[in-house]
Amino acid sequence: MKPILIAERVCLITHVAAMIFGLAGLLLVLPHPDFVLSLPSFGQRLFQWSMAGGGVVYIILGAAAVALHAYRTLGTAKLLTFLLPAVLISAGSELLGTSTGFPFGHYAYLNGLGYKIAGLVPFTIPLSWFYMGLSAFLLAYCGLFSRSAGRAWSVGWLSALSVLVGAILLTSWDFVLDPAMSQAPVPFWEFQEIGAFFGMPYRNLAGWTGTGAIFMAVAALLWRHSPILLSRSQLIVPLITYLVNFGFGAAITLVSLDQRYWIPTAIGVVLGVIPALALWWSAPISLQDELTDPIQVEALTAPPLEVVSK
DSSP states (O other): OOOHHHHHHHHHHHHHHHHHHHIIIIIIITOOOHHHSSOOOHHHHHHHHHHHHHHHHHHHHHHHHHHHHHHHHHHHHHHHHHHHHHHHHHHHHHHHHHHHHTOOOSEOOOOOSSSSEETEEEEHHHHHHHHHHHHHHHHHHHHHHHHHHTSSSSSSHHHHHHHHHHHHHHHHHHHOOOHHHHHHOOOOOESSOTTTTTTBBBHHHHHHHHHHHHHHHHHHTTTTTTTOOOOOOGGGHHHHHHHHHHHHHHHHHHHHHHHGGGHHHHIIIIIIIIIHHHHHHHSSSSSGOOOOOOHHHHHHSSSOOOOOOO
C-alpha cells in the first residue's frame, strides 16, 4: 500500500500547487502584461501553456488524488460504485444542460478545460464532479455516521441524510466557482442568459444540488449493505481537496469581481466550509476509539428484534 499512499500524496500536493500557480497567473501576472512581455521566449511559452492547459492538469491531479485515496481507504468496489455513477450522471447532466438549458440554464463552455465531449462538455468536467462530489459525500457520510452511532437511526435514514448534506456541500462550492469561472477576466464558460443570482440563474443551483444528489444516492444505495466509517486522519484528503478547491474559486471571485460578490462567497462558507469542518471534526480521532466496524454499526442501527414469549 505504500506506493499507493506516496502516489496519492504526490497527486494531492501537485494538485494544490497547480491551483496556486494558476491563481498567481490569473490574479498577479495577467493584470500586468508588461511582466509577461519582459520574460524570455521560454518563459512566455511556459506561461501561455499554463494558461491554456493548467485547468486540465489540476483537475486530473485532483481526480487522481481522490481516486487513489478512495482505493486505499474504501476499496475498489466502493471507488467504482461512486466514480462510475458520478462521471456518467454528471456528464449526461452537463450534455443535457449545454444542449437544452436544463437543468443548469443556458450556458456554453469556452476553451481551456480540455477536449470537449460531443463538442460541448470538456472531459475534465465530469472528473471534477467526481472528486469534489466524493470529497463532499465522504465528509457528510462519515461525519454523520460517526456522530449518530449508538442512536436509534437506521442505516437507510443516515444514508439519505448524507446524500442531502453532501449535495449541499457540493452546491456550496458552486457559489464561488461559477462567478470565478464565468465572469472573471479569463472565463471558462459563459451563461447565455443573465441570471438573477449574481449573474447565475437560480435553476443552476437547483441543477447542481439535483445532479450531485442523484449520483450520491446511487452510491449510497450500492453501499447500504456495508456502511463505512473513516477517522479524521483518513478524511484529511477529502477535507483538503474540498477546502482548497473552494478557496481557489473564492480567491478569484473576491479579487477579480466587485465587492458585492462577498455575498455568495459568504453563503458558500456558511453552507459549505463550516459544515465540512464540523463534519470532519465529528469523525473519530482513531477508529479504535469508537464502534466503527460496518457490521456492528449496521447491527446497532437496525430495528430491534421482537421477543416472542410462549
